Amino acid sequence: MKTSRIAIAGFGGVGRATTSLLLSRRERYREVYGTDMRLVAVCGSRSGVKSADGLEEEQLSTLEDGLSGPAFIEESGADILIEAGPSDFRTGGPGLGYLHSSLSAGRDTIVISKGALVHSGRELRALAKGSGAMLKLSGAAAAALPTFDLVEHSLKGCEVLEVDGILNATTNYLLDAMTTRGIGFEEALREAQLGGFAEADPRNDTDGWDTACKLLILANFGLGADLTMSDLTVAGIQSVTAERIEAWRGQGLVPKLVGRLWRENGAIRAEVGIRTYPLADPLANIRGKDKAIRIVTDAMGETLAIGSGKEPLATAAAALKDLEHILAVRTV
Ligand SMILES: NC(=O)c1ccc[n+]([C@@H]2O[C@H](COP(=O)([O-])OP(=O)(O)OC[C@H]3O[C@@H](n4cnc5c(N)ncnc54)[C@H](OP(=O)(O)O)[C@@H]3O)[C@@H](O)[C@H]2O)c1
Structure with a gap:
């Protein structure tokens, strides 16, 4: 029986959900991968606990x-780090230090926060390549919705020509409430905040930045692009008024906040903003907190995935999917 030692940095909602799920799946790891899974350390911003046993x-x-x-x-002796701290794409956030140290040391690393991947993606990829560490990031790239895995596994060998992604649950909820129930932005936002899935300051979601981070991670880590935030045009849902919704309704169109990738003159381009879809389009029918991605490839046509997992369990499960991918490689 091999032993895998896991550390978790960031012990909030997602970190705790990941911890519980990991502990509950130890028997599975023993049976499927012949691995005795030990959680050797967890920490938040100021405190933690560790045990080699x-x-x-x-x-x-x-x-x-x-x-x-x-x-x-x-010091914990972990072979694998799961990083679940706060996301800050402007500075890289605390995740940057953890990822830098972990990847430099050759430790396989599962990333849930987006900040460091957006801020220093190129450097982190180089560190992983240099040390041979595996760098996995499903939790940071829309989590419950498979995005990265689709291009990395399901569509491998195909050239991705175009991506349309409804990648942010909060803005989809707000737009859906505004278009289907006719309520205003403020009322929809209050509902989302009471439901605990919109922040007190929702601008990271409503201004399109969360979508932009996920899109950029998919482009750079999944499609081999080398984009920075300044390469993207980013607009949020602020411009969507009751009048515009009414006008779109008259034309049979539904607005969505979409992150879009496409190829132009051999390069990958990216933008985030409102796009409208005819009622018959599946993307027009993504409801509430669901997310979706449509990927068009040269050889496999159009692939559509819709995700609707409940948080924070879904993100925890996405991180542990990455863990199983690591175990499948490391325990052969
Ligand atoms: N919530 C979701 O549904 C969801 C979905 C997908 C991705 N994510 C991403 O997952 C990450 C965590 O989200 P969350 O909802 O769990 O946030 P959260 O509840 O605010 O937890 C963040 C945790 O990070 C810790 N932290 C802050 N600075 C740290 C440092 N320097 N070292 C170690 N830990 C540090 C905090 O510690 P203290 O407790 O000591 O302050 C806290 O435990 C975020 O990046 C988020 O974008 C979240």
């Missing part, structure tokens, strides 16, 4: 001050 759920309720940061993960 593996932590149990009841040891996770008291974290010790001062046990946090990339050096703490190093």
Whole structure:
């Protein structure tokens, strides 16, 4: 029986859900991969807990001050890091330090936050390549909706010509409520905030930045592009008024906030903004908090995926899907 040692940095909603799911699946890892899975460390911004023998759920309720940061993960002896801290694409966020240290040391790394991947993607890819570490990022690229896996596995060998993605659950909920129930932006936002899936400051979602981050990660890590945020045109849903919705309705069109990739003169281009779809188009019928992606390739035509997992479980499951992909390679 092999042993895999996991550390989790970032112990909020997603980090905790990932931890619980990981512990509950230990028997599966033993049976399928012949691996004794040990959770050797978890930490938040200021505190953490570690044990070389593996932590149990009841040891996770008291974290010790001062046990946090990339050096703490190093000391834990983890072979695999799951990073689930806050996302900040303008600075890379705390994730950047963890990823830098982990990939430099050759540690396989599963990333859930988007910031560092957007801010320093090229450098992180080079570090992983140099050290031989596997870098997995399903949780950062729309999580419950398969995006990266589609181009990496299902459509492998095909050339991706075009992508249309409804990649942000909050804005889809808001637009759907505004178009199907005729309520205003403010009322729809209040509903989403009460439901706990819109932030008190929703601008990262409503201004299109969250969609842009996911799109850029897909383009750079999945399609071999080398885009920065300044290469993208990014617009959010602010311009969608009741009058515009009414006008679109008259033309049989439904507005969606879409991240779009396409090829132009041999390069990949990207933009985020409102696109309208005729009622018969599947993308017009993505409801509530669902997300969707349509990928057009040269040889396999059009592929459509729709995702609707409940958070934070769905993101935790996406990260652990990445873990199984790592185990499948490392435990042969
Ligand atoms: N929530 C979702 O449905 C969802 C879906 C997909 C992706 N994501 C991404 O997943 C990540 C986590 O989301 P969340 O909802 O779990 O956020 P959250 O509840 O705010 O948790 C963030 C965690 O990161 C920790 N943290 C902050 N700075 C840190 C540092 N320097 N070192 C270690 N930990 C640090 C915080 O620690 P303290 O507790 O000490 O402050 C907290 O435990 C975000 O990047 C988000 O974009 C979330």
